[in-house]
Amino acid sequence: MALPAPASQPKSICSNCNLAELCLPVDLTISELQLLDELSAVKRSFSRGDYLYRSGDKFRSLFAIHSGSFKTQILHEDGREQVTGFQMAGEIIGLDAISTDIHACEAVAMEKSIVCELPFNKLEELSRVIPKLQRHLHKIMSREIVRDQGIMLLLGSMRAEERLAAFLLNLSQRYAMRDLSATQFQLSMSRQEIGSYLGLKLETVSRAFSHFQEEGIILVKVRSVEILNLARLQACINSSR
């Protein structure tokens, strides 16, 4: 598959803090939930283009995206940069920084977004006390590893159109999980950003979009996409040589 189906995440009930929604385990006691709410008390909002953190920043917190979306990208010293992911509401970012206490990549808002700060020290303390939370945190980190390995597979062994198909299907699944349309959505990223993420040039991405449209698989108008035939899009990916 590559870009594996995002493991279905619990839709939560985290009382005051809606943002921890998809991110935190569900079956906690009331008092445990209160502790979580305290943990995630600080919210911040961002406009398109704002940095949530930059490469080199000191690590203090993970961030739960409450609304909106972000991209994360790595900077290579020689100026190359690559988008490593597009994150949407309910997802957690900043996991890469735990390793060295320094953020290894940067996170940029793709649109107006609200983010909930989760101080990592406190998160660790809490997860020592609430084993379910501990396990959930581990699952979140592991899921990120699996996701990244899916992208490695994509980058290492798929051709341009297969990559774009996998990308669109992944978006589709993630929208569906949020009870949004799985077949009609607006892209919040440019061709250039999609290309960077998929290891392709923007022209190649554009051509692949056009080709899918010619084939009647999708309908594209710049940032707006409608998937006409999910099955054929799926079939693209398995058409290995």
Place this chain on the structure above:
Amino acid sequence: MALPAPASQPKSICSNCNLAELCLPVDLTISELQLLDELSAVKRSFSRGDYLYRSGDKFRSLFAIHSGSFKTQILHEDGREQVTGFQMAGEIIGLDAISTDIHACEAVAMEKSIVCELPFNKLEELSRVIPKLQRHLHKIMSREIVRDQGIMLLLGSMRAEERLAAFLLNLSQRYAMRDLSATQFQLSMSRQEIGSYLGLKLETVSRAFSHFQEEGIILVKVRSVEILNLARLQACINSSR
């Protein structure tokens, strides 16, 4: 850089269990170390080609490689497969399985190897009691995320020779960290496996080796490699277009 320098890991003193060597935090009390030793009591040995776990296996434990080395690979339903990493002594594998309780990839011994099993439930229990261990576990998982993102950068934006240079330098650093020669070593993997890891065909890998040799940067004889000029190898990587 891509394939970022493996963060220097503590060289440990884990009393009876040498394998947890590089993997576990150093400054623990005697009684904490005893707990760790109990955790990692079970050792198993493997011959070249043996599976440590297969895709789909139920997840129970992480594994610390005590000696030898493994490769991990993902299987794509249509038969494609891709090597996602080569792990050597002191490294921990199996992190991808935490996410779903099912192993997402498979691990195969590259040579005679000994592995120490770390039952994950017990590891979690212990890390609730030993905050240093908790943090260390988190760092290990995060390091894996950073490593994978480095490979994404490599696969997404580097040309064939840059990829091979990055690969060789990464091996070199890891050998150096283990007090082995940074400039002379035996490859335990085939051209095909290297290619799979780097998103290249084996012929391309072979040609890149030959070209580095013509350039006087390395000396290759099939599986044996000597790096003659580390600086030039490093320079290859930054020679982006």
Place this chain on the structure above:
DNA sequence: CGAGATTTTGAATTGGGTCAAGTTATGTGG
């Protein structure tokens, strides 16, 4: 409405893939 950014499309180029043949290792059984 207009200026700059983004996207599309075309044509030419090229890096890596494919296919094929030859060579060098490796391992097995006699």
Place this chain on the structure above:
DNA sequence: CCACATAACTTGACCCAATTCAAAATCTCG
């Protein structure tokens, strides 16, 4: 320990998917 078979590696010639360069079209937003 050698002979042979098989697997792994190298090299060459050709090809094609994706990149590059360029120009035109479209979109976005002040």
